[in-house]
Amino acid sequence: MPLAITTLKKFAKQTDPLLFEFFQNQKSQTPKSLKHAHQMLENLEDFCTRGGKRLRPILVYYGYRLLNGDKSKDILKISLAMELVHTFLLIHDDIMDQSDLRRGKTAIHKLYQNGHSQRFGESMGILAGDLSSNLAFKLLLSTDFSSKQKVKVLQKLQDTIINTIFGQELDIRLETNGLSKPSEILNVYRLKTAQYTFECPLHIGAMLAGANRKHLKIISDYAIPAGIAFQIKDDILGMFGKSKHTGKPVNSDLKQGKQTLLIAKALQKASKTDREKIKAALGNKNLTNNQTAEICQIIKKTKALEFAEKLAQKYIIQSKQALKKFSKLGWDKKTIKELSNLVDYIINRNM
Amino acid sequence: MPLAITTLKKFAKQTDPLLFEFFQNQKSQTPKSLKHAHQMLENLEDFCTRGGKRLRPILVYYGYRLLNGDKSKDILKISLAMELVHTFLLIHDDIMDQSDLRRGKTAIHKLYQNGHSQRFGESMGILAGDLSSNLAFKLLLSTDFSSKQKVKVLQKLQDTIINTIFGQELDIRLETNGLSKPSEILNVYRLKTAQYTFECPLHIGAMLAGANRKHLKIISDYAIPAGIAFQIKDDILGMFGKSKHTGKPVNSDLKQGKQTLLIAKALQKASKTDREKIKAALGNKNLTNNQTAEICQIIKKTKALEFAEKLAQKYIIQSKQALKKFSKLGWDKKTIKELSNLVDYIINRNM
Numbered sequence: 001m002p003l004a005i006t007t008l009k010k011f012a013k014q015t016d017p018l019l020f021e022f023f024q025n026q027k028s029q030t031p032k033s034l035k036h037a038h039q040m041l042e043n044l045e046d047f048c049t050r051g052g053k054r055l056r057p058i059l060v061y062y063g064y065r066l067l068n069g070d071k072s073k074d075i076l077k078i079s080l081a082m083e084l085v086h087t088f089l090l091i092h093d094d095i096m097d098q099s100d101l102r103r104g105k106t107a108i109h110k111l112y113q114n115g116h117s118q119r120f121g122e123s124m125g126i127l128a129g130d131l132s133s134n135l136a137f138k139l140l141l142s143t144d145f146s147s148k149q150k151v152k153v154l155q156k157l158q159d160t161i162i163n164t165i166f167g168q169e170l171d172i173r174l175e176t177n178g179l180s181k182p183s184e185i186l187n188v189y190r191l192k193t194a195q196y197t198f199e200c201p202l203h204i205g206a207m208l209a210g211a212n213r214k215h216l217k218i219i220s221d222y223a224i225p226a227g228i229a230f231q232i233k234d235d236i237l238g239m240f241g242k243s244k245h246t247g248k249p250v251n252s253d254l255k256q257g258k259q260t261l262l263i264a265k266a267l268q269k270a271s272k273t274d275r276e277k278i279k280a281a282l283g284n285k286n287l288t289n290n291q292t293a294e295i296c297q298i299i300k301k302t303k304a305l306e307f308a309e310k311l312a313q314k315y316i317i318q319s320k321q322a323l324k325k326f327s328k329l330g331w332d333k334k335t336i337k338e339l340s341n342l343v344d345y346i347i348n349r350n351m
Numbered sequence: 352m353p354l355a356i357t358t359l360k361k362f363a364k365q366t367d368p369l370l371f372e373f374f375q376n377q378k379s380q381t382p383k384s385l386k387h388a389h390q391m392l393e394n395l396e397d398f399c400t401r402g403g404k405r406l407r408p409i410l411v412y413y414g415y416r417l418l419n420g421d422k423s424k425d426i427l428k429i430s431l432a433m434e435l436v437h438t439f440l441l442i443h444d445d446i447m448d449q450s451d452l453r454r455g456k457t458a459i460h461k462l463y464q465n466g467h468s469q470r471f472g473e474s475m476g477i478l479a480g481d482l483s484s485n486l487a488f489k490l491l492l493s494t495d496f497s498s499k500q501k502v503k504v505l506q507k508l509q510d511t512i513i514n515t516i517f518g519q520e521l522d523i524r525l526e527t528n529g530l531s532k533p534s535e536i537l538n539v540y541r542l543k544t545a546q547y548t549f550e551c552p553l554h555i556g557a558m559l560a561g562a563n564r565k566h567l568k569i570i571s572d573y574a575i576p577a578g579i580a581f582q583i584k585d586d587i588l589g590m591f592g593k594s595k596h597t598g599k600p601v602n603s604d605l606k607q608g609k610q611t612l613l614i615a616k617a618l619q620k621a622s623k624t625d626r627e628k629i630k631a632a633l634g635n636k637n638l639t640n641n642q643t644a645e646i647c648q649i650i651k652k653t654k655a656l657e658f659a660e661k662l663a664q665k666y667i668i669q670s671k672q673a674l675k676k677f678s679k680l681g682w683d684k685k686t687i688k689e690l691s692n693l694v695d696y697i698i699n700r701n702m
Contacts, residue, residue, distance in 0.1 A: 030517070033538070036524060037517040092481065096474035116527065123447035123523055126477060130443065131516050133484065138509045147498035154505075158489045165482050166381070166388040172474055173387060176467065187384075 004345035007338055011061070012054045015076050019048055022080065022139055040124070043108060044132055048087055050103040056082045056201045059223075063205020066326065066335045067215065074143040075208060078153065082201050084136035085157065089164060091129035095122050096172060097256055145208060153204050160200040167191030174259040175283070182264045186228065189261075193234075194227025218329070221322035222339065225315035230346045232312040235260035236305065239296055241350060251292040257283025261311070265304035266295075274298045312347060319343050355696030358689055362412070363405045366427050370399055373431065373490055391475070394459060395483055399438055401454040407433045407552045410574075414556025417677065417686045418566065425494035426559060429504065433552050435487035436508065440515060442480035446473050447523060448607055496559055504555050511551040518542030525610040526634070533615045537579065540612075544585075545578025569680070572673035573690065576666035581697045583663040586611035587656065590647055592701060602643040608634025612662070616655035617646075625649045663698060670694050 023045040030037050057079035064075045093099075094107040101107060109125025140157075141150055171188050174180040202219050203211075211219070238253040239262055253260060267278055281287055281295050299305050320343055326336050374396040381388050408430035415426045444450075445458040452458060460476025491508075492501055522539050525531040553570050554562075562570070589604040590613055604611060618629055632638055632646050650656050671694055677687050 034517050034521065036520055040517075040520065092477050096470075096477060098470070119447075119449070120523070120527060122473075124520070126443050126447060126480075127516050127520050129477075130480075130484070131513060133481070134509045134512045134516070137488070137505065138513070141502055141506050141509070147502045150502055151492055151498045154488065155492050158485045158492070161485045162482060162489070165478050165485070166385050166391075169387055169391065169475065169478050170385065172471070176471060 002345050002348060003341040004338070005349075007341065008053055008055065008058060011058045012051075015054065015057060015080055016049060018076055019045070019080055019083075022077075022135075026135065040128055040131060043111060044084075044087060044128060044135070047091070047102075047108060048083060050105055052083070052086075052103055054083060056086055056197055059198060059201035060205040062335050062339060063202035063207075063211075063219065064209045065205070066202075066209070066219075066331045066339075067206055067211055068209030072144060072208075074145060075205065077139055077143045078145070078204065078208065079201070081136045081140040082157075082204065084132050084139060085161065088129045088133035088136065089161075089168075091125055091132060093168065095125045095129075096168070097258075099252065099256070101252075149208055152207055156200065156204055156207065160196055163191050164196040167196070171259070175257045180259040180264050182261055182268070185259055185261050185264050189228050189231040190224065193231035194224045196227075197230065198223035198227035215329075218322065218325050221325065222319050225318040225322075226343055226346060229312040229315035229319065229343075232261055232308050232315075233346055233349065235262050236308060236312075237350065239299060240305070251287055251289075254281050254292060254295060255283070255285055255287050261308050262299050262304050265307050266299045266302045269302035269304060270298055274302070316343055316347050353692070353696050353699060355689070355692040356700075358692065359404055359406065359409060362409045363402075366405070366408060366431055367400060369427055370396070370431055370434075373428075373486075377486065391479055391482060394462060395435075395438060395479060395486070398442070398453075398459060399434060401456055403434070403437075403454055405434060407437055407548055410549060410552035411556040413686050413690060414553035414558075414562075414570065415560045416556070417553075417560070417570075417682045417690075418557055418562055419560030423495060423559075425496060426556065428490055428494045429496070429555065429559065430552070432487045432491040433508075433555065435483050435490060436512065439480045439484035439487065440512075440519075442476055442483065444519065446476045446480075447519070448609075450603065450607075452603075500559055503558055507551065507555055507558065511547055514542050515547040518547070522610070526608045531610045531615050533612055533619070536610055536612050536615050539610075540579050540582040541575065544582040545575045547578075548581065549574035549578035566680075569673065569676050572676065573670050576669040576673075577694055577697060580663040580666035580670065580694075583612055583659050583666070584697055584700065586613050587659060587663075588701065590650060591656070602638055602640075605632050605643060605646060606634070606636055606638050612659050613650050613655050616658050617650045617653045620653035620655060621649055625653070667694055667698050 023041055027038055027041050030041065032038075057076075060079035060082050061075055064078075090102060091108045094102055095109050099107050100110050107125075108128050109121045111121075112124035112128075113121030137154065140154065143150070145153075167188050167190075170184075171192060174184060174188065199220050202223050203216050206215060206219055235253070238258075238260065239251075254263075263278065263282070267275055270278060277291075278295060278298060281291055284291075320340060323336055323340055323343075326339075327333070374392055378389055378392050381392065383389075408427075411430035411433050412426055415429075441453060442459045445453055446460050450458050451461050458476075459479050460472045462472075463475035463479075464472025488505065491505065494501070496504075518539050518541075521535075522543060525535060525539065550571050553574050554567050557566060557570055586604070589609075589611065590602075614629065614633070618626055621629060628642075629646060629649060632642055635642075671691060674687055674691055674694075677690075678684075
């Protein structure tokens with residue numbers, strides 16, 4: 001197993017009890033008569049422990065340890081608050097994208113649809129997402145960090161969530177419009193993945209350890225390229241990965257009409273006939289396996305795959321370069337090594 | 352014009368410029384290239400200034416002035432943050448309830464549906480609600496209150512939003528199940544309206560003015576009955592009010608299948624034939640004006656209307672009783688008078 005995966009799994013195991021404890025507290029604060037409220041809390045708890053990578057939480061922890069060592073145990077609570085924010089965004093995304101599966105199990109709004117209307121399922125999904133968002137802030141505010149620190153962290157988090165919302169909006173609009181330029185796609189990746197998944201958690205951890213503006217800037221030099229590479233790899237896995245690893249059907253991006261770098265590049269380079277084939281496949285809910293295989297072939301033939309892989313590689317190199325600056329500042333060696341492993345994992349992962 | 356309405360209108364006029372300024376800042380922080388993000392911010396700004404009552408914001412202000420006089424102008428920003436929270440909840444509610452109108456204009460998700468699919472409109476509505484929620488917290492955190500105060504207020508707000516979410520969940524479930532007891536309905540009113548619309552804003556204002564637990568308890572004695580009365584009156588207006596005043600079609604609650612105190616009581620008291628008529632009307636999207644008039648008659652005939660009016664009156668008296676305790680504590684006379692006017696308005700309003 002790659003080093004980073006071992007570390008991620010260990011971290012998940014280490015933080016799970018805190019998550020259970022938080023939900024336990026939350027349930028004990030909720031009147032017993034509200035039995036469906038208890039059920040919603042349990043659904044969220046289950047969702048959080050379905051075996052997501054818990055990448056954002058570990059990055060909060062890394063950001064903290066990088067500058068500070070290991071002073072407050074409550075940094076783990078902050079990192080789980082980040083996971084609850086992620087849960088909120090995923091649940092709402094799954095409604096917008098009409099995804100049936102998440103982490104290999106039924107998406108939350110689909111779970112609620114069982115025996116009810118689609119409207120009911122989606123309403124419950126909206127509420128479950130809203131709940132997760134507010135639980136995230138609640139958990140964050142319950143930690144032993146100073147009020148001043150909490151306010152700073154919350155401001156960072158709010159700004160990032162706002163950008164992520166705008167990124168998601170752009171993403172949906174690109175889907176709806178059908179055709180996008182690779183540069184537009186990279187804009188979404190920056191907003192939706194690089195800032196949100198990598199930069200924000202690292203910044204939050206580092207801010208709690210006393211990082212100044214200059215420190216945060218250097219952290220961004222690592223985080224942004226790593227994040228973009230992560231998203232490019234995500235798209236590649238979405239087309240060429242195995243469903244049993246990724247936890248979602250292999251052609252779900254295509255069926256949904258998602259505009260990815262692979263698709264945008266292939267559309268740019270493909271022959272007229274092939275371009276029509278891609279257009280016909282995008283957003284086609286009845287896409288067959290044969291058609292999917294054909295699109296995969298076009299992506300290879302047009303060298304869109306090669307282009308995406310090389311670009312991801314370029315970002316990975318940039319990201320690793322930035323880690324050298326971390327070392328020069330005398331930041332925690334163990335953490336720098338783990339951030340380096342993480343970058344290797346990004347490019348080599350199959351899930 | 353009733354006194355409370357004059358005051359509410361004056362307050363709205365006074366706070367509008369702050370709202371414009373906040374959105375202006377927010378837009379200037381958003382890259383010009385994200386033109387749809389700008390549009391979403393403008394949609395929210397427009398929604399906030401559509402002439403909602405701005406009841407929650409003024410209660411924040413009253414809570415503050417009650418104990419403290421008029422020390423910080425930033426209390427108005429906190430009160431607008433409360434309005435942004437409300438905007439978030441209304442936008443999501445309108446998706447769940449499939450409401451086309453809000454404040455006499457097109458609901459946000461319907462606005463986005465123009466020329467697009469229902470899915471697209473609802474996705475944008477989910478995002479606009481999420482955005483409003485995060486803007487609310489952002490505005491709150493930008494005020495000149497101490498970090499410690501901001502954390503306390505946010506904790507109160509989060510707990511209240513969580514309860515409101517549970518209240519909305521219960522509300523939807525009661526709709527889906529079709530038949531509810533008056534006691535269940537009153538439970539929803541407590542969670543969704545009394546705590547959220549009256550108690551929380553007053554508590555937040557008072558907390559920022561240094562209220563202790565005992566003070567908050569006394570404020571609840573006013574707020575909870577006032578809030579329940581407000582919701583009962585809302586239901587009465589929903590059945591017997593005029594569309595041009597309420598800003599929504601007069602039979603929208605019925606068409607949506609909403610379980611109100613009026614309906615629950617009428618179902619309890621009606622003859623078998625009349626009960627069947629109510630059941631047939633609930634959730635019937637093609638309800639005619641004649642059918643609506645018939646249900647109104649049944650509500651009168653069963654004395655469900657009289658029951659609801661008397662119950663609201665009882666709560667109003669409780670609420671006014673509590674105001675006497677405010678006076679004994681030497682709290683701000685002008686505010687106490689305005690809280691008393693507000694209670695009169697609750698029971699006498701036509702919108």
